[in-house]
Amino acid sequence: MPALGASLATPGAMGVASDLAAVPSGRVRMLPVHTDLSGLFPWGGLRRGSTVSVHGSTSLLLALLAEPTTGGSWAAAVGMPDLGVLAAAELGVAVDRLALVRHPGADLPAVVAALLDGMDLVVTPRARLTDAQARRLSARARHRGAVLLTVGAWPGVDLELSCVRSDWGGIGAGHGHLACREVTVQARGRGVASRPTRTTLSLPAPGGGIAPVLPACGPDRRPIRWVSRERVELSGAAANLLGAKDFGHLRIG
Incomplete structure:
Protein backbone atom coordinates (compact mmCIF):
# COMPACT_ATOMS: atom_id res chain seq x y z
CA MET A 1 0.00 0.00 0.00
CA PRO A 2 2.52 2.66 -1.09
CA ALA A 3 -0.12 5.39 -1.24
CA LEU A 4 -1.15 4.82 2.36
CA GLY A 5 2.48 4.86 3.46
CA ALA A 6 3.07 8.14 1.69
CA SER A 7 0.01 9.76 3.24
CA LEU A 8 1.01 8.67 6.75
CA ALA A 9 4.43 10.19 6.29
CA THR A 10 2.82 13.61 5.81
CA PRO A 11 2.95 15.72 9.02
CA GLY A 12 -0.47 15.93 10.65
CA ALA A 13 -1.96 13.19 8.47
CA MET A 14 -2.35 10.69 11.29
CA GLY A 15 -5.33 10.97 13.59
CA VAL A 16 -5.31 9.78 17.18
CA ALA A 17 -6.68 6.38 18.14
CA SER A 18 -8.20 6.02 21.63
CA ASP A 19 -7.10 9.58 22.64
CA LEU A 20 -3.51 8.44 23.27
CA ALA A 21 -1.73 11.64 22.30
CA ALA A 22 -4.38 13.92 23.75
CA VAL A 23 -4.20 12.77 27.36
CA PRO A 24 -1.25 10.38 27.84
CA SER A 25 -1.04 11.08 31.57
CA GLY A 26 -4.64 10.03 32.08
CA ARG A 27 -4.33 6.63 30.44
CA VAL A 28 -3.54 3.30 32.03
CA ARG A 29 0.23 2.85 31.81
CA MET A 30 0.05 -0.88 31.15
CA LEU A 31 -1.50 -2.83 28.30
CA PRO A 32 -2.63 -6.34 29.27
CA VAL A 33 -1.20 -9.59 27.93
CA HIS A 34 -2.51 -13.14 28.14
CA THR A 35 -2.26 -14.62 31.64
CA ASP A 36 0.19 -17.29 30.45
CA LEU A 37 2.51 -14.58 29.07
CA SER A 38 2.31 -12.11 31.95
CA GLY A 39 5.12 -13.81 33.91
CA LEU A 40 7.57 -12.80 31.17
CA PHE A 41 7.01 -9.12 31.92
CA PRO A 42 8.42 -7.60 35.13
CA TRP A 43 5.60 -5.08 34.99
CA GLY A 44 2.90 -7.72 34.40
CA GLY A 45 2.10 -6.47 30.91
CA LEU A 46 3.19 -4.24 28.05
CA ARG A 47 4.38 -0.99 29.60
CA ARG A 48 3.50 2.09 27.58
CA GLY A 49 6.57 3.81 26.17
CA SER A 50 8.58 0.59 26.02
CA THR A 51 10.19 -1.25 23.11
CA VAL A 52 9.85 -5.06 23.06
CA SER A 53 11.58 -7.26 20.49
CA VAL A 54 10.36 -10.73 19.48
CA HIS A 55 12.64 -13.44 18.06
CA GLY A 56 11.71 -16.70 16.36
CA SER A 57 7.92 -16.73 16.45
CA THR A 58 5.30 -14.74 14.56
CA SER A 59 2.65 -16.51 16.65
CA LEU A 60 4.19 -15.05 19.81
CA LEU A 61 4.20 -11.60 18.23
CA LEU A 62 0.50 -11.88 17.34
CA ALA A 63 -0.34 -13.29 20.76
CA LEU A 64 0.98 -10.08 22.32
CA LEU A 65 -1.59 -8.10 20.34
CA ALA A 66 -4.58 -10.23 21.36
CA GLU A 67 -5.41 -8.91 24.83
CA PRO A 68 -4.83 -5.21 24.07
CA THR A 69 -6.91 -5.18 20.87
CA THR A 70 -9.81 -7.14 22.37
CA GLY A 71 -9.71 -4.65 25.24
CA GLY A 72 -10.15 -1.67 22.91
CA SER A 73 -6.59 -0.69 22.01
CA TRP A 74 -5.47 -0.08 18.43
CA ALA A 75 -2.47 -1.74 16.78
CA ALA A 76 -0.65 -1.38 13.46
CA ALA A 77 1.84 -3.59 11.64
CA VAL A 78 4.20 -1.90 9.18
CA GLY A 79 6.39 -3.50 6.52
CA MET A 80 5.21 -7.08 7.13
CA PRO A 81 3.51 -8.15 3.87
CA ASP A 82 3.29 -11.82 4.88
CA LEU A 83 1.48 -11.22 8.16
CA GLY A 84 -1.74 -13.25 8.00
CA VAL A 85 -5.02 -11.75 9.16
CA LEU A 86 -6.57 -15.21 9.63
CA ALA A 87 -3.64 -16.33 11.78
CA ALA A 88 -4.02 -13.17 13.85
CA ALA A 89 -7.73 -13.81 14.36
CA GLU A 90 -7.10 -17.43 15.40
CA LEU A 91 -4.70 -16.20 18.08
CA GLY A 92 -7.33 -13.86 19.47
CA VAL A 93 -6.41 -10.53 17.83
CA ALA A 94 -9.36 -8.22 17.20
CA VAL A 95 -8.49 -7.69 13.53
CA ASP A 96 -10.94 -4.79 13.20
CA ARG A 97 -8.50 -2.90 15.44
CA LEU A 98 -5.39 -3.96 13.51
CA ALA A 99 -4.14 -1.71 10.70
CA LEU A 100 -1.79 -3.24 8.12
CA VAL A 101 0.64 -1.10 6.13
CA ARG A 102 2.21 -3.91 4.13
CA HIS A 103 4.37 -1.85 1.74
CA PRO A 104 5.42 1.50 3.25
CA GLY A 105 8.15 1.97 0.65
CA ALA A 106 11.06 4.26 1.41
CA ASP A 107 9.01 6.06 4.06
CA LEU A 108 9.15 3.21 6.60
CA PRO A 109 10.68 5.24 9.48
CA ALA A 110 8.30 8.15 8.91
CA VAL A 111 5.27 5.85 8.69
CA VAL A 112 6.19 4.06 11.92
CA ALA A 113 6.77 7.40 13.66
CA ALA A 114 3.36 8.70 12.52
CA LEU A 115 1.61 5.55 13.71
CA LEU A 116 3.30 5.79 17.11
CA ASP A 117 1.54 9.14 17.47
CA GLY A 118 -1.89 7.58 17.03
CA MET A 119 -1.78 3.88 17.86
CA ASP A 120 -1.39 2.06 21.16
CA LEU A 121 0.92 -0.60 19.66
CA VAL A 122 3.03 -0.55 16.49
CA VAL A 123 4.81 -3.61 15.06
CA THR A 124 7.70 -3.31 12.62
CA PRO A 125 10.70 -5.42 11.55
CA ARG A 126 14.24 -4.20 12.13
CA ALA A 127 15.20 -4.74 8.47
CA ARG A 128 15.94 -1.54 6.55
CA LEU A 129 16.28 0.56 9.70
CA THR A 130 19.61 1.95 10.83
CA ASP A 131 20.60 1.98 14.50
CA ALA A 132 19.97 5.72 14.61
CA GLN A 133 16.50 5.36 13.11
CA ALA A 134 15.65 2.53 15.50
CA ARG A 135 16.71 4.59 18.52
CA ARG A 136 14.66 7.56 17.33
CA LEU A 137 11.58 5.35 16.97
CA SER A 138 12.06 3.98 20.50
CA ALA A 139 12.33 7.56 21.77
CA ARG A 140 9.15 8.43 19.86
CA ALA A 141 7.30 5.51 21.45
CA ARG A 142 8.54 6.56 24.89
CA HIS A 143 7.44 10.15 24.36
CA ARG A 144 4.00 9.27 22.96
CA GLY A 145 3.24 6.48 25.42
CA ALA A 146 2.88 3.80 22.74
CA VAL A 147 4.34 0.28 22.71
CA LEU A 148 6.82 -0.50 19.93
CA LEU A 149 6.99 -4.23 19.09
CA THR A 150 9.90 -5.16 16.87
CA VAL A 151 10.90 -8.25 14.92
CA GLY A 152 14.61 -9.00 15.34
CA ALA A 153 17.46 -7.34 17.22
CA TRP A 154 16.88 -3.72 18.26
CA PRO A 155 19.35 -1.33 19.93
CA GLY A 156 18.52 -0.39 23.51
CA VAL A 157 15.46 -2.62 23.66
CA ASP A 158 13.65 -2.76 27.02
CA LEU A 159 12.74 -6.44 26.77
CA GLU A 160 13.63 -9.30 24.40
CA LEU A 161 11.33 -12.30 23.98
CA SER A 162 12.91 -15.31 22.28
CA CYS A 163 11.34 -18.63 21.30
CA VAL A 164 14.10 -20.98 22.46
CA CYS A 180 -0.75 -27.83 18.70
CA ARG A 181 2.72 -26.53 19.51
CA GLU A 182 4.53 -26.36 22.82
CA VAL A 183 6.97 -23.47 23.01
CA THR A 184 9.43 -22.21 25.59
CA VAL A 185 9.83 -18.44 25.61
CA GLN A 186 12.68 -16.63 27.32
CA ALA A 187 12.53 -12.99 28.37
CA ARG A 188 15.49 -10.79 29.13
CA GLY A 189 15.95 -7.04 29.17
CA ARG A 190 17.26 -4.08 31.08
CA GLY A 191 16.86 -2.99 34.67
CA VAL A 192 14.30 -5.12 36.52
CA ALA A 193 14.12 -7.36 33.42
CA SER A 194 17.86 -8.18 33.42
CA ARG A 195 17.37 -11.61 35.03
CA PRO A 196 16.22 -14.12 32.35
Whole structure:
Protein backbone atom coordinates (compact mmCIF):
# COMPACT_ATOMS: atom_id res chain seq x y z
CA MET A 1 0.00 0.00 0.00
CA PRO A 2 2.52 2.66 -1.09
CA ALA A 3 -0.12 5.39 -1.24
CA LEU A 4 -1.15 4.82 2.36
CA GLY A 5 2.48 4.86 3.46
CA ALA A 6 3.07 8.14 1.69
CA SER A 7 0.01 9.76 3.24
CA LEU A 8 1.01 8.67 6.75
CA ALA A 9 4.43 10.19 6.29
CA THR A 10 2.82 13.61 5.81
CA PRO A 11 2.95 15.72 9.02
CA GLY A 12 -0.47 15.93 10.65
CA ALA A 13 -1.96 13.19 8.47
CA MET A 14 -2.35 10.69 11.29
CA GLY A 15 -5.33 10.97 13.59
CA VAL A 16 -5.31 9.78 17.18
CA ALA A 17 -6.68 6.38 18.14
CA SER A 18 -8.20 6.02 21.63
CA ASP A 19 -7.10 9.58 22.64
CA LEU A 20 -3.51 8.44 23.27
CA ALA A 21 -1.73 11.64 22.30
CA ALA A 22 -4.38 13.92 23.75
CA VAL A 23 -4.20 12.77 27.36
CA PRO A 24 -1.25 10.38 27.84
CA SER A 25 -1.04 11.08 31.57
CA GLY A 26 -4.64 10.03 32.08
CA ARG A 27 -4.33 6.63 30.44
CA VAL A 28 -3.54 3.30 32.03
CA ARG A 29 0.23 2.85 31.81
CA MET A 30 0.05 -0.88 31.15
CA LEU A 31 -1.50 -2.83 28.30
CA PRO A 32 -2.63 -6.34 29.27
CA VAL A 33 -1.20 -9.59 27.93
CA HIS A 34 -2.51 -13.14 28.14
CA THR A 35 -2.26 -14.62 31.64
CA ASP A 36 0.19 -17.29 30.45
CA LEU A 37 2.51 -14.58 29.07
CA SER A 38 2.31 -12.11 31.95
CA GLY A 39 5.12 -13.81 33.91
CA LEU A 40 7.57 -12.80 31.17
CA PHE A 41 7.01 -9.12 31.92
CA PRO A 42 8.42 -7.60 35.13
CA TRP A 43 5.60 -5.08 34.99
CA GLY A 44 2.90 -7.72 34.40
CA GLY A 45 2.10 -6.47 30.91
CA LEU A 46 3.19 -4.24 28.05
CA ARG A 47 4.38 -0.99 29.60
CA ARG A 48 3.50 2.09 27.58
CA GLY A 49 6.57 3.81 26.17
CA SER A 50 8.58 0.59 26.02
CA THR A 51 10.19 -1.25 23.11
CA VAL A 52 9.85 -5.06 23.06
CA SER A 53 11.58 -7.26 20.49
CA VAL A 54 10.36 -10.73 19.48
CA HIS A 55 12.64 -13.44 18.06
CA GLY A 56 11.71 -16.70 16.36
CA SER A 57 7.92 -16.73 16.45
CA THR A 58 5.30 -14.74 14.56
CA SER A 59 2.65 -16.51 16.65
CA LEU A 60 4.19 -15.05 19.81
CA LEU A 61 4.20 -11.60 18.23
CA LEU A 62 0.50 -11.88 17.34
CA ALA A 63 -0.34 -13.29 20.76
CA LEU A 64 0.98 -10.08 22.32
CA LEU A 65 -1.59 -8.10 20.34
CA ALA A 66 -4.58 -10.23 21.36
CA GLU A 67 -5.41 -8.91 24.83
CA PRO A 68 -4.83 -5.21 24.07
CA THR A 69 -6.91 -5.18 20.87
CA THR A 70 -9.81 -7.14 22.37
CA GLY A 71 -9.71 -4.65 25.24
CA GLY A 72 -10.15 -1.67 22.91
CA SER A 73 -6.59 -0.69 22.01
CA TRP A 74 -5.47 -0.08 18.43
CA ALA A 75 -2.47 -1.74 16.78
CA ALA A 76 -0.65 -1.38 13.46
CA ALA A 77 1.84 -3.59 11.64
CA VAL A 78 4.20 -1.90 9.18
CA GLY A 79 6.39 -3.50 6.52
CA MET A 80 5.21 -7.08 7.13
CA PRO A 81 3.51 -8.15 3.87
CA ASP A 82 3.29 -11.82 4.88
CA LEU A 83 1.48 -11.22 8.16
CA GLY A 84 -1.74 -13.25 8.00
CA VAL A 85 -5.02 -11.75 9.16
CA LEU A 86 -6.57 -15.21 9.63
CA ALA A 87 -3.64 -16.33 11.78
CA ALA A 88 -4.02 -13.17 13.85
CA ALA A 89 -7.73 -13.81 14.36
CA GLU A 90 -7.10 -17.43 15.40
CA LEU A 91 -4.70 -16.20 18.08
CA GLY A 92 -7.33 -13.86 19.47
CA VAL A 93 -6.41 -10.53 17.83
CA ALA A 94 -9.36 -8.22 17.20
CA VAL A 95 -8.49 -7.69 13.53
CA ASP A 96 -10.94 -4.79 13.20
CA ARG A 97 -8.50 -2.90 15.44
CA LEU A 98 -5.39 -3.96 13.51
CA ALA A 99 -4.14 -1.71 10.70
CA LEU A 100 -1.79 -3.24 8.12
CA VAL A 101 0.64 -1.10 6.13
CA ARG A 102 2.21 -3.91 4.13
CA HIS A 103 4.37 -1.85 1.74
CA PRO A 104 5.42 1.50 3.25
CA GLY A 105 8.15 1.97 0.65
CA ALA A 106 11.06 4.26 1.41
CA ASP A 107 9.01 6.06 4.06
CA LEU A 108 9.15 3.21 6.60
CA PRO A 109 10.68 5.24 9.48
CA ALA A 110 8.30 8.15 8.91
CA VAL A 111 5.27 5.85 8.69
CA VAL A 112 6.19 4.06 11.92
CA ALA A 113 6.77 7.40 13.66
CA ALA A 114 3.36 8.70 12.52
CA LEU A 115 1.61 5.55 13.71
CA LEU A 116 3.30 5.79 17.11
CA ASP A 117 1.54 9.14 17.47
CA GLY A 118 -1.89 7.58 17.03
CA MET A 119 -1.78 3.88 17.86
CA ASP A 120 -1.39 2.06 21.16
CA LEU A 121 0.92 -0.60 19.66
CA VAL A 122 3.03 -0.55 16.49
CA VAL A 123 4.81 -3.61 15.06
CA THR A 124 7.70 -3.31 12.62
CA PRO A 125 10.70 -5.42 11.55
CA ARG A 126 14.24 -4.20 12.13
CA ALA A 127 15.20 -4.74 8.47
CA ARG A 128 15.94 -1.54 6.55
CA LEU A 129 16.28 0.56 9.70
CA THR A 130 19.61 1.95 10.83
CA ASP A 131 20.60 1.98 14.50
CA ALA A 132 19.97 5.72 14.61
CA GLN A 133 16.50 5.36 13.11
CA ALA A 134 15.65 2.53 15.50
CA ARG A 135 16.71 4.59 18.52
CA ARG A 136 14.66 7.56 17.33
CA LEU A 137 11.58 5.35 16.97
CA SER A 138 12.06 3.98 20.50
CA ALA A 139 12.33 7.56 21.77
CA ARG A 140 9.15 8.43 19.86
CA ALA A 141 7.30 5.51 21.45
CA ARG A 142 8.54 6.56 24.89
CA HIS A 143 7.44 10.15 24.36
CA ARG A 144 4.00 9.27 22.96
CA GLY A 145 3.24 6.48 25.42
CA ALA A 146 2.88 3.80 22.74
CA VAL A 147 4.34 0.28 22.71
CA LEU A 148 6.82 -0.50 19.93
CA LEU A 149 6.99 -4.23 19.09
CA THR A 150 9.90 -5.16 16.87
CA VAL A 151 10.90 -8.25 14.92
CA GLY A 152 14.61 -9.00 15.34
CA ALA A 153 17.46 -7.34 17.22
CA TRP A 154 16.88 -3.72 18.26
CA PRO A 155 19.35 -1.33 19.93
CA GLY A 156 18.52 -0.39 23.51
CA VAL A 157 15.46 -2.62 23.66
CA ASP A 158 13.65 -2.76 27.02
CA LEU A 159 12.74 -6.44 26.77
CA GLU A 160 13.63 -9.30 24.40
CA LEU A 161 11.33 -12.30 23.98
CA SER A 162 12.91 -15.31 22.28
CA CYS A 163 11.34 -18.63 21.30
CA VAL A 164 14.10 -20.98 22.46
CA ARG A 165 12.30 -24.31 21.93
CA SER A 166 9.34 -25.41 19.81
CA ASP A 167 7.70 -28.85 19.63
CA TRP A 168 4.72 -29.73 17.43
CA GLY A 169 2.30 -32.52 18.30
CA GLY A 170 -0.66 -34.31 16.77
CA ILE A 171 0.76 -36.53 14.02
CA GLY A 172 0.19 -39.70 16.02
CA ALA A 173 1.16 -43.20 14.80
CA GLY A 174 2.04 -42.20 11.27
CA HIS A 175 -1.12 -40.22 10.54
CA GLY A 176 -3.08 -37.19 11.65
CA HIS A 177 -2.55 -33.42 11.62
CA LEU A 178 -0.37 -30.96 13.48
CA ALA A 179 -2.68 -30.07 16.35
CA CYS A 180 -0.75 -27.83 18.70
CA ARG A 181 2.72 -26.53 19.51
CA GLU A 182 4.53 -26.36 22.82
CA VAL A 183 6.97 -23.47 23.01
CA THR A 184 9.43 -22.21 25.59
CA VAL A 185 9.83 -18.44 25.61
CA GLN A 186 12.68 -16.63 27.32
CA ALA A 187 12.53 -12.99 28.37
CA ARG A 188 15.49 -10.79 29.13
CA GLY A 189 15.95 -7.04 29.17
CA ARG A 190 17.26 -4.08 31.08
CA GLY A 191 16.86 -2.99 34.67
CA VAL A 192 14.30 -5.12 36.52
CA ALA A 193 14.12 -7.36 33.42
CA SER A 194 17.86 -8.18 33.42
CA ARG A 195 17.37 -11.61 35.03
CA PRO A 196 16.22 -14.12 32.35
CA THR A 197 12.74 -15.58 32.80
CA ARG A 198 11.22 -18.55 30.98
CA THR A 199 7.76 -19.95 30.51
CA THR A 200 6.41 -22.92 28.53
CA LEU A 201 2.97 -22.86 26.96
CA SER A 202 0.85 -24.14 24.09
CA LEU A 203 1.01 -21.65 21.20
CA PRO A 204 -1.16 -22.29 19.34
CA ALA A 205 -3.26 -24.55 21.52
CA PRO A 206 -5.73 -27.00 19.92
CA GLY A 207 -8.43 -24.80 18.46
CA GLY A 208 -6.19 -21.73 18.44
CA GLY A 209 -5.14 -19.20 21.03
CA ILE A 210 -2.84 -19.73 24.00
CA ALA A 211 -3.12 -22.26 26.81
CA PRO A 212 -1.02 -23.74 29.60
CA VAL A 213 1.06 -26.73 28.59
CA LEU A 214 -1.29 -29.65 27.93
CA PRO A 215 -0.53 -33.22 29.06
CA ALA A 216 -0.95 -34.30 25.44
CA CYS A 217 -2.26 -32.85 22.20
CA GLY A 218 -2.55 -36.02 20.18
CA PRO A 219 -1.55 -39.70 20.13
CA ASP A 220 2.14 -38.74 19.91
CA ARG A 221 2.88 -35.54 21.79
CA ARG A 222 6.17 -34.56 20.18
CA PRO A 223 6.71 -36.19 16.80
CA ILE A 224 8.28 -33.08 15.30
CA ARG A 225 10.82 -30.77 16.91
CA TRP A 226 11.80 -27.40 15.46
CA VAL A 227 15.57 -27.06 15.11
CA SER A 228 15.95 -23.95 12.97
CA ARG A 229 14.12 -22.06 10.24
CA GLU A 230 15.50 -24.55 7.70
CA ARG A 231 15.31 -27.83 9.60
CA VAL A 232 12.98 -29.85 11.80
CA GLU A 233 13.81 -32.98 13.78
CA LEU A 234 11.62 -36.06 13.32
CA SER A 235 11.09 -38.78 15.88
CA GLY A 236 9.17 -42.02 16.13
CA ALA A 237 6.28 -42.53 13.75
CA ALA A 238 6.74 -39.18 12.04
CA ALA A 239 10.27 -40.13 10.98
CA ASN A 240 9.16 -43.55 9.77
CA LEU A 241 6.29 -42.06 7.81
CA LEU A 242 8.65 -39.78 5.89
CA GLY A 243 11.29 -42.46 5.37
CA ALA A 244 13.81 -41.01 7.80
CA LYS A 245 15.60 -42.71 10.64
CA ASP A 246 14.40 -42.20 14.17
CA PHE A 247 15.39 -38.73 15.33
CA GLY A 248 16.39 -37.93 11.78
CA HIS A 249 16.24 -34.50 10.23
CA LEU A 250 14.16 -33.00 7.47
CA ARG A 251 15.19 -29.88 5.62
CA ILE A 252 12.53 -27.31 4.77
CA GLY A 253 12.56 -25.35 1.53
